[in-house]
Amino acid sequence: MNHTFQVDLRGVVDLLSHHLYSSPRVYLRELLQNAVDAVTARRAAETDPPARIEITVDGTTLTVTDTGVGLTEAQVHELLATIGRSSKRDDLGFARHEFLGQFGIGLLSAFLVADEVVVVTRASGAEAVEWRGRADGTYRIAPGSRDEVGTTVTLTARPGSEQWFAEPTVVELARLYGSMLPFGVVACGQPVAGEGTPWRRDDRPAGTRKADLVGYAQDVLGFTPFDVIDLAVPEAGLTGVAYVLPVPANPAERAGHRVYLKQMLLTESATGLLPGWAFFARCVVDAAELRPTASREALYDDGLLESTREALGAQLRGWLVGLARTDPARLARFLDVHHLGVKALALHDDEMLGLVDQWLPMETNVGRMTLADFRARHGEVRFTATTDDFRQLAAVAGAQGMAVVNGGYTYDSEIISRLPVLDQDLVVSRLEPSDVMTRLAPVNPGTELALRPFLTAAQRAMDRMGCEVVLRAFEPATLPVLYLLDRAAAFQAELRSTRDSVDDLWAGVLGAFEKPEQNRPQLVLNHNSALVRRVAALGEPDLVALAVEALYGQALLLGYHPIRPADAALLNRSFLGLLDQAVPAEEAP
Ligand SMILES: Nc1ncnc2c1ncn2[C@@H]1O[C@H](COP(=O)(O)OP(=O)(O)OP(=O)(O)O)[C@@H](O)[C@H]1O
Numbered sequence: 001m002n003h004t005f006q007v008d009l010r011g012v013v014d015l016l017s018h019h020l021y022s023s024p025r026v027y028l029r030e031l032l033q034n035a036v037d038a039v040t041a042r043r044a045a046e047t048d049p050p051a052r053i054e055i056t057v058d059g060t061t062l063t064v065t066d067t068g069v070g071l072t073e074a075q076v077h078e079l080l081a082t083i084g085r086s087s088k089r090d091d092l093g094f095a096r097h098e099f100l101g102q103f104g105i106g107l108l109s110a111f112l113v114a115d116e117v118v119v120v121t122r123a124s125g126a127e128a129v130e131w132r133g134r135a136d137g138t139y140r141i142a143p144g145s146r147d148e149v150g151t152t153v154t155l156t157a158r159p160g161s162e163q164w165f166a167e168p169t170v171v172e173l174a175r176l177y178g179s180m181l182p183f184g185v186v187a188c189g190q191p192v193a194g195e196g197t198p199w200r201r202d203d204r205p206a207g208t209r210k211a212d213l214v215g216y217a218q219d220v221l222g223f224t225p226f227d228v229i230d231l232a233v234p235e236a237g238l239t240g241v242a243y244v245l246p247v248p249a250n251p252a253e254r255a256g257h258r259v260y261l262k263q264m265l266l267t268e269s270a271t272g273l274l275p276g277w278a279f280f281a282r283c284v285v286d287a288a289e290l291r292p293t294a295s296r297e298a299l300y301d302d303g304l305l306e307s308t309r310e311a312l313g314a315q316l317r318g319w320l321v322g323l324a325r326t327d328p329a330r331l332a333r334f335l336d337v338h339h340l341g342v343k344a345l346a347l348h349d350d351e352m353l354g355l356v357d358q359w360l361p362m363e364t365n366v367g368r369m370t371l372a373d374f375r376a377r378h379g380e381v382r383f384t385a386t387t388d389d390f391r392q393l394a395a396v397a398g399a400q401g402m403a404v405v406n407g408g409y410t411y412d413s414e415i416i417s418r419l420p421v422l423d424q425d426l427v428v429s430r431l432e433p434s435d436v437m438t439r440l441a442p443v444n445p446g447t448e449l450a451l452r453p454f455l456t457a458a459q460r461a462m463d464r465m466g467c468e469v470v471l472r473a474f475e476p477a478t479l480p481v482l483y484l485l486d487r488a489a490a491f492q493a494e495l496r497s498t499r500d501s502v503d504d505l506w507a508g509v510l511g512a513f514e515k516p517e518q519n520r521p522q523l524v525l526n527h528n529s530a531l532v533r534r535v536a537a538l539g540e541p542d543l544v545a546l547a548v549e550a551l552y553g554q555a556l557l558l559g560y561h562p563i564r565p566a567d568a569a570l571l572n573r574s575f576l577g578l579l580d581q582a583v584p585a586e587e588a589p
Helices: 009-020 026-045 073-080 106-112 167-178 206-221 303-326 328-346 350-359 371-378 387-399 412-417 433-439 445-450 452-463 487-501 504-511 530-536 541-558 565-582
Strands: 052-058 061-066 114-122 129-134 139-143 150-157 184-187 190-193 227-233 238-244 257-261 264-270 281-287 381-384 428-430 468-473 481-484 522-526
Touching: 009 106, 026 052, 026 061, 026 106, 026 150, 026 167, 026 264, 052 167, 073 114, 073 129, 073 139, 106 114, 167 184, 167 190, 167 264, 206 227, 206 238, 206 281, 227 281, 227 303, 238 303, 281 303, 303 328, 303 350, 328 350, 328 412, 350 371, 371 381, 381 387, 381 412, 387 433, 387 481, 412 428, 433 481, 445 452, 452 468, 452 541, 481 541, 522 530, 522 541, 530 541, 541 565
Parallel strands: 052 184, 257 281, 381 428, 468 522
Antiparallel strands: 052 061, 061 150, 114 129, 114 150, 129 139, 184 190, 227 238, 238 281, 257 264, 481 522
């Protein structure tokens, strides 16, 4: 013998309130949504029926009245009293396209805030019926009193839920969920809807439409957008706008978009609607075909959402490319604010790479300029991988006639490395300190020989710092000394300093990677500098050591190199030593 499942309504309501919905406030959304669906259903059956929804509050009693299709007594038994039964699915059980509801559980959300739900309803050509459902899972049906076709749902607040029935809250919620509905919704006497979406195409002049859209962003999103981009993805039944933020957005923060489904608010913070790179835009969209999760608080992440995301990404990209063509000054202002997003996009997108190349100014040692200008002037693109390398090398490389781009800012090195995509003959190279070294002219052999004793004393002083002293003659003459540390040398230096601070076992492991004699950092003394020549002429070895140590400290500071404890100690010693030499000794008493 077959038995029928029994449902413990209290258990189901508990499940809904604690695990499905984020707040009891959704009860109003569900009632509003049912009223909208009922109006939609009546519109399908009759020509031009009244389309009105009215919400009233009287103390702790709330009613939602619609001019929708209403229900017959048989439908009341079937639809209101059967959990999971919905009139909004087709014969095969699929959600019917024109309705908001589909699951057959929405009405239960009324029990989040009330113990009893009363529905008085009347279908065309039928008697009015009153249905009284209780949170304990029982219901009663009686003849109802109602003249017009339509439905009124009445809830009385359960003790403890009164705040959800306060007039201002009810008006605010009705406006929140229903403000874009295309017909009259009145909450506590205040019209909260009627005009549809602000981006609708109607007889408003273009300027008024734009002003309405900007006003919407100001009122609802709290900012004045840099620009407003119209969006449309027909396969998702989606229309809407993307607002370009007027200030930089944090790329790590997932942007929340305002999504309406069939003109009722689904969520104010949808993620996944735009590709990750588009963090400079906030969307407000209405979609007919995207699916909600059962809680109706997020978008269901399916193939349609994925293709919608791609299509919206392409539209934002199109806007950017269009701006480059029609209004470069405005594009420059946009890039000033949102360069990070555009650069992230350029890593994968050739057209965006072209845009960055053409329009985004970068730091170079020959002034700020776009990569396109740089390429036009210098043929090849040399770049430093870090900002520290750039600071270290920019002036010296410049003086040797070498133009260099600072690739140290976020994504810049990767973008520069991708430039051959735009011009396959382009030579792109990463500048290493050792490359600069090869450009610095050696001093003539006679001078070098004469300075041997000085160089030996200088090298002895620098051995403790693990660095090699080299003499060169280069411009600018005002720069007495350079500390050159290329990638391999930097790695070795870091290895040594880690080794000194860890236990023996680990130090032994690190020791295996060490190459003591190769890749030592170089302290390059500039023989063109008068100061260096004077130091080189000092006879006293102790004084030479002090002076070379001071030059070393100066080179570290100028090149923005990290100062290790040993460097700090050396700087201290050389400073005090030089002071000691400079200040006359105390007279003996
Ligand atoms: N105001 C109303 N007018 C006419 N019929 C209604 C009304 N409210 C509810 N119904 C009927 O009751 C059924 C169940 O409603 P319920 O809100 O529980 O589920 P649903 O709207 O079908 O789906 P969902 O759970 O996705 O909201 C509806 O399918 C509809 O037929």
